[in-house]
Each structure stands twice: as C-alpha cells, then as structure tokens.
Amino acid sequence: MANCESDMEINHxxxxxxxxxxxxxxxxxxxxxxxxxxxxxxxxxxADSLDMLADATVYGIALYAVGKSPLVKIKAAHLSGIFQVLxxxxxxxxVIRRLIYGSEPESLxxxxxxxxxxxxxxxxxxxxxxxxxxxxxxxxxxxxxxxDVIANVGIIISGGFVYLLETRFPDLIVxxxxxxxxxxxxxxxxxxxxHEKRVHSESCS
Numbered sequence: 490m491a492n493c494e495s496d497m498e499i500n501h502x503x504x505x506x507x508x509x510x511x512x513x514x515x516x517x518x519x520x521x522x523x524x525x526x527x528x529x530x531x532x533x534x535x536a537d538s539l540d541m542l543a544d545a546t547v548y549g550i551a552l553y554a555v556g557k558s559p560l561v562k563i564k565a566a567h568l569s570g571i572f573q574v575l576x577x578x579x580x581x582x583x584v585i586r587r588l589i590y591g592s593e594p595e596s597l598x599x600x601x602x603x604x605x606x607x608x609x610x611x612x613x614x615x616x617x618x619x620x621x622x623x624x625x626x627x628x629x630x631x632x633x634x635x636x637d638v639i640a641n642v643g644i645i646i647s648g649g650f651v652y653l654l655e656t657r658f659p660d661l662i663v664x665x666x667x668x669x670x671x672x673x674x675x676x677x678x679x680x681x682x683x684h685e686k687r688v689h690s691e692s693c694s
Contacts, residue, residue, distance in 0.1 A: 501556040504627065507616050508552040511630065515545035518609050525602050529595035532587045532664030533644045534602055536580040540640060540671050541606070543576045544613075544633045551626040559689055562626040567682035569629050573675030580668035584661055594660040599648030607641035610634055625685045629678045636674045640667045 519541035526534030547569040554565035613634045620627035643663045650659035 504555045504620070505552060507620070508548050508555065508630070511613050511616060511634075512545055512548040512552065514609050514613060515541045515548060518606055519545060522602060522606060525598060529598040529602075530587075530592040531594040531599050531648075531660055532584045532592060533594070533647050533660050533667060534599055535583060536664040536667040536671075537603075537606060537637075537640050537644055539576055539580050540633075540637060540667060543573050543671065544630075544637060546572055547630060547633055551630050554626045559624075559685075562624055563682050563685045563689060566625040566629045566678055566685070569626075569633075570675045570678030570682060573633065573678065574672050575675075577668045577670075577672030577675060580671060581665065584664040584668060587664075588661055592657055592660070594648075594651055594657050596648045596652035599651065599660065600645055603641050603644035603648060607638065607645065610637040610641055614638055625682055628681060632674050632677060636670045640670055643667065 519538050522534055522538030522541055525531075526538050550565045550569050550572075554562040557565075614631075614637075617627070617631045617634055621631040622628070640663075643666055647659040647663035651657065
C-alpha cells in the first residue's frame with residue numbers, strides 16, 4: 490500500500506511539473522500572439538492567442554486538481570470545457586466584427602508567428618502525450634493542445650494565401666475555423682467530464 494501511495498505521489502509531482510511548464514509556455518505565447526495579432530490586424534492570430542489564454546487557464550485549473558479527489562478533477566475538467574466554449578464564442582464574435590468593419594492582416598507576420606506557436610504547441614503535445622488516456626483533467630489538456638497544433642497549421646496556410654491572393658478573407662476564414670475548433674473542443678471536454686461524473690456516481694452508489 491505504501492508503494493502504491495508513493496507511486497501516486499510521484500505521478501502527481503510529474504503531472505504538476507508538466508502542467509507548470511505548459512502553463513508558462515501558453516501564457517508567454519498568449520502575450521506574444523495577442524500583441525502581434527493586434528499589430529498585424531490578424532483575426533487568426535488573435536483567435537489563436539485567445540486559444541492560448543484558454544489553454545493556460547485549463548492548465549492552471551488542471552494544476553489545481555492534481556492530487557485532489559476524482560470529483561474535484563471532474564469539476565475542473567467541466568469548468569475548463571465551459572471556459573473554452575465561452576472563449577470560442579468570443580473569438581467568433583471578433584471575426585464577425587472584423588468581417589464587418591474590415592482589417593488588413595500582415596501575411597508574413599502571420600506565418601512567422603504561426604510557426605513559433607506551432608513549435609510551442611508541439612512541445613506541449615509531446616509533454617502531454619503520455620497523459621492522453623489518463624485522468625479526465627489531463628485528457629482535457631491533451632485535447633486542447635492537439636487542437637492548437639491544427640489551428641497553428643491553419644494560420645500558416647492562411648498567411649500564405651493572404652500573401653499570394655492579397656486578400657484578408659483567408660485570415661477571417663481560419664479565424665472562424667479556430668473558433669469552431671475551440672468551441673468543439675470545449676464541448677468534447679464537457680461531455681467527457683459529464684460521463685466521468687456518471688461513472689463516479691454509479692461507483693459510489
């Protein structure tokens with residue numbers, strides 16, 4: 490029993506260490522992307538920066554849940570999903586605003602920042618790879634990071650199209666796609682958390 494508890498404590502420390510690294514990476518990338526996204530007038534970069542903020546929040550919530558009871562971890566994942574959905578809706582609204590009022594995205598800045606964000610998210614994905622089938626709060630983190638990699642590839646591609654076609658619409662389209670990915674990811678986590686809650690309730694009854 491002592492060995493089991495020791496292994497559990499080691500696992501909790503490893504989870505906490507990974508989540509702290511992920512939180513730091515995403516907080517830094519949020520600040521960089523939101524600044525450059527505003528300067529470049531890129532809906533896709535702003536959308537991805539807010540996605541980074543969502544991820545940083547998710548990692549913070551997951552970090553709080555490390556070592557806590559299964560119910561706390563379920564509630565943490567559920568809260569992460571709700572936050573992700575709300576942020577996705579905010580991103581979608583910003584894309585619509587830019588569609589109506591106009592924007593002039595800087596394609597080369599989009600590409601370079603998108604590449605930097607892609608590298609950051611691949612690192613996050615590698616760090617989380619062994620937790621993708623772990624507890625619910627860690628599965629939430631895996632799903633968000635996986636979606637981020639897809640979004641970053643989209644930003645790079647849209648930056649190329651903005652440059653080649655000299656039109657802002659690829660940026661707006663990718664910004665809208667990212668918002669949908671964020672919302673869908675949040676819904677998936679809420680569903681997963683609700684499933685875990687039912688299983689937990691049945692096991693306790």
